[in-house]
Amino acid sequence: MTEPPTDAEPIPDLLGEEPAVRIDLKDLRQTLVFGFALGTSLEQFDRALGAATLPASSWDHTTFERDLFLEDLVQRSLRIRIGGRAFSPCLPYLLRVMSEPPREPSVVAFRQRVLEELAGSADFRQQFERIYTGLVAVRTALCSEGGARRGGGTHRRLEILRGVEEVVNDLAGSFEGASSGLSRLRAFGLSVKATDTYERLAALLDHERHLGTVDLRVQVGADGALRTFHIVAVRENRQNPFHTSAIWRFFTRLRLLLRGYRVAPGEVAERLLDDVWSGMESVVGMFIQLLGDMEFYLAGLALADMAHDKGLPVCLAELVRPGDVGEGAGMAIERLYNPHLLAGKTTPVPCDLRTAHDDAVVIVTGPNSGGKTRLLQSIGLAQLLGQVGLFVTAERARLPMLSGMFVSLIQESRSDQPEGQLGMELMRIRKLFEELGFGSLVLIDELCSGTNPSEGEEIARLVISLLPELKSQVFVTTHLLTLASGLSEDPPVPQLEFLQVELDLHERPTYGFITGVAKTSLAHRTAARLGVTKDELSSLIAAKKRAAATQAPARPRAVRKPRPAANGAVRALRRR
Helix, strand or coil, X not given: CCCCCCCCCCCCCCCCCCCCCCCCHHHHHHHHHXXXXXXXXXXXXXXXXXXXXXXXXXXXXXXXXXCCCHHHHHHHCCCEEECCEEECCCHHHHHHHHHCCCCCHHHXXXXXXXXXXXXXXXXXXXXXXXXXXXXXXXXXXXXXCCCCCCCHHHHHHHHHXXXXXXXXXXXXXXXXXXXXXXXXXXXXXXXXXXXXXXXXXXXXXXXXXXXXXXXXXXXXXXXXXXXXXXXXXXXECCCCCCCCCHHHHXXXXXXXXXXXXXXXXXXXXHHHHHHHHHHHHHHHHHHHHHHHHHHHHHHHHHHHHHHHHCXXXXXXXXXXXXXXXXXXXXXXXXXXXXXXXXXXXXXXXXXXXXXXXXCCEEEXXXXXXXXXXXXXXXXHHHHHHHHHCXXXXXXXXXXXXXXXEEEECCCCCCCCCCCCHHHHHHHHHHHHHHHCCCCCEEEECCCCCCCCHHHHHHHHHHHHHHHHHHCCEXXXXXXXXXXXXXXXXXXXXXXXXXXXXXXXXXXXXXXXXXXXXXXXXXXXXXXXXXXXXXXXXXXXXXXXXXXXXXXXXXXXXXXXXXXXXXXXXXXXXXXX
């Protein structure tokens, strides 16, 4: 394999402000060699790409990935489609990029500029998608096996080299005038075209396509059918550096035979193909890194497409360091909605969200099925999408630049859990304080709901009073309304804020949120909607009784058995 690009050479890196070779080209070499010779598996490329390095991040995906259903989001709402065709991205790599927001704001800004330029220019997006489909075609060809027919392997290798040539030409001819990181792709393509190895590749393919020119003279009948044709002249492509005359080829083969070498048909061509391929291996290795980077942006564009199809906005977030925009400036999002809902048949209902402090502790109350859990999920995904540099599902978003996220929305009972419900809740709180770093986002659903209200309120008050010391944005939902009401009247910390589910005139949730504390959880309305009332349950019991009565078998009537006739002695005794 040729040496990887140096710092002075253009590198097609679309994820870092400073371009870098992030994939292990030496480790990838064996996969490329086998792929070109015999074919390899897609898993080998996914493994190499999944192990590529990324810009430095302080986020730990284990503290939020499961509860935000990140893999479901990638597979359902970030589906890559080009020209009606669906493409499957390298899931391990895309999930890593999505779950490891870069530490430096400049890296996020670099990605946002790339995405903005792609979304703002139909030509750039078309060029981007054409290059991506070309890269997929090269990878697919490397994963295919050689043909069984004679010459099938040579034909397959030529197709791989043609695909490489086409991608290089597309890179060199695209993104003219780009001001974002897209310009790196054009610079990379031009630098590859200027190398001796590419000239050999182009010459070999030209030799294969244009071995010579044949002039024909044909005769056509009155019916338009071809009658005869004569070869007028044959001209070989002598300008190609791979051209050799027939006499030279004859004497070369004769000289090898005299020395005891036997050259099989096509063997010389195979060696030429291998020689040209070895010179392009590092370029193809960079293709694999570029393929993964492009899938990141195509996934972001797919999210925007799904949102626009439902008449919903997306935006690039304004990221600020806590305290940079005025004293106490917090989170501000207009028309926020949950991206998970884009894949469904219904249209999400947006809501506005604003906090007054960059370390606010927000208590969210309201009835069941009012959207509280979905709100927490929407906030977490907005923060994540904003900090990785993708579109946020909102019309406008100003987000603090945070160092991590802790999300706890799902509490599942397990047969092997070491504690009861209260113990598991206490372990969740302990885990929060163990893993949470300063300046993070905390999203907790139903805090202290696993014990009696008095003990739950005491523990929840303790947690809420300590969380501000970690300088984190905190959102907590609870059905402990007396706790929320007491905290609003006598807040233990000044950063405390309150949101409640907005209700319409008929006390139905609008899926919007307003300031304040809910007065009731409307459990009776939820019970009525789901048919859990006294009348409904009584009617179910009565129906079961009627069904049991009609299906019960009839009780058989008692049959009186005839008394056996007494013998003569007994009858005589009775008469006496």
